């Protein structure tokens with residue numbers, strides 16, 4: 001029996017895509033009659049958050065103690081969380097590695113943490129580096145030295161945000177404002193703890209993207225890196241979205257069923273980041289004034305926001321996001337531009353109202369708005385986040401008669417086809433994952 005040990009970074013935006021990758025690899029290996037156990041290492045806290053559907057045949061979970069600050073406070077102490085994830089998990093992981101039953105054929109680890117690579121290298125276990133963000137983000141992070149030598153690292157965005165950067169291999173021209181926020185002024189505090197594939201000694205690299213979406217960035221990386229690079233696809237749960245007819249539908253799905261096609265704006269800022277209470281209130285008033293139907297995932301704050309929004313929209317704490325995005329009534333996604341949300345929106349053919357908050361989201365915003373033309377940046381329309389301007393922008397964005405929206409819908413529908421084809425039988429993802437399975441000598 002082969003065993004692959006999988007080490008996700010303990011966050012929803014990282015664990016979800018990695019589990020989806022495990023499903024893809026496991027079904028591929030099973031087709032070749034090579035039973036392989038995927039042993040996923042999570043903290044005890046995370047085991048409690050996982051959807052029971054994640055626990056499938058050849059995928060099992062093992063836990064290490066809760067050595068990190070709680071996931072529930074991750075957004076308010078990103079530095080503390082990142083530092084703990086870099087320093088406190090290695091020891092319990094090594095102890096666990098000594099205990100597990102079958103020999104470990106391969107480790108797949110999120111590059112956000114360094115220590116799995118040190119452990120694998122010390123023990124001569126082959127290791128694949130998993131990058132949960134875009135290939136473009138990989139390129140920027142990999143070429144941070146170029147930013148430094150061009151004196152554009154840690155620059156003040158207010159003063160120099162519009163300066164262009166056109167020397168990063170594989171990337172079209174971008175600005176300082178488009179850089180990930182850890183490279184804006186103040187980002188120095190993330191030095192050494194922010195995700196970086198630089199200097200990591202891995203045998204393989206898996207990037208959670210599709211070739212058709214970022215071909216130049218991927219070609220650029222392939223021409224530079226010594227290790228083979230595979231695209232692992234959107235890594236979203238597209239194969240598990242059929243609702244179980246024997247279960248009651250969630251209230252929000254029934255609510256969406258009652259709305260006409262493409263009229264609802266879905267609003268979510270991801271799994272752990274948030275904006276200030278004052279901004280949340282302006283957004284609530286703005287959405288309500290817009291007269292547009294909306295479904296809003298607002299973690300933890302729902303009762304106050306429900307009061308403001310009344311019957312104009314639905315406010316929930318959590319939803320099955322991909323299922324929502326694929327619902328026929330959804331016509332737009334106001335998103336913080338987390339990479340999973342971006343891929344889910346493109347896959348579902350939903351245009352985005354981009355609202356980057358931090359990390360790679362600024363760069364994702366640039367791809368959405370400038371490169372793919374599949375959305376608007378709300379901050380370009382609304383200089384200060386005030387209700388009247390929000391209401392107008394939301395109305396304009398969702399106006400099915402506007403030529404700008406019609407063109408944007410055509411673009412996003414084209415991207416949806418591209419994404420869906422990439423995961424089909426003859427798609428590029430199958431090719432890459434087959435090659436990966438072959439190369440790790442398990443097929």
Ligand SMILES: O=c1ccn([C@@H]2O[C@H](COP(=O)(O)OP(=O)(O)O[C@H]3O[C@H](CO)[C@@H](O)[C@H](O)[C@H]3O)[C@@H](O)[C@H]2O)c(=O)[nH]1
Nearest residue numbers: 013132270271297318319320321322338339340341359360
């Ligand atoms: O109500 C909800 C809200 C979220 N999700 C899912 O949670 C995931 C959220 O991922 P993402 O959109 O990437 O946001 P974050 O959780 O904020 O992701 C972090 O990790 C990503 C991948 O590294 C980065 O791109 C982001 O910037 C970073 O904030 C997605 O799959 C969503 O479908 C739900 O299923 N239901």
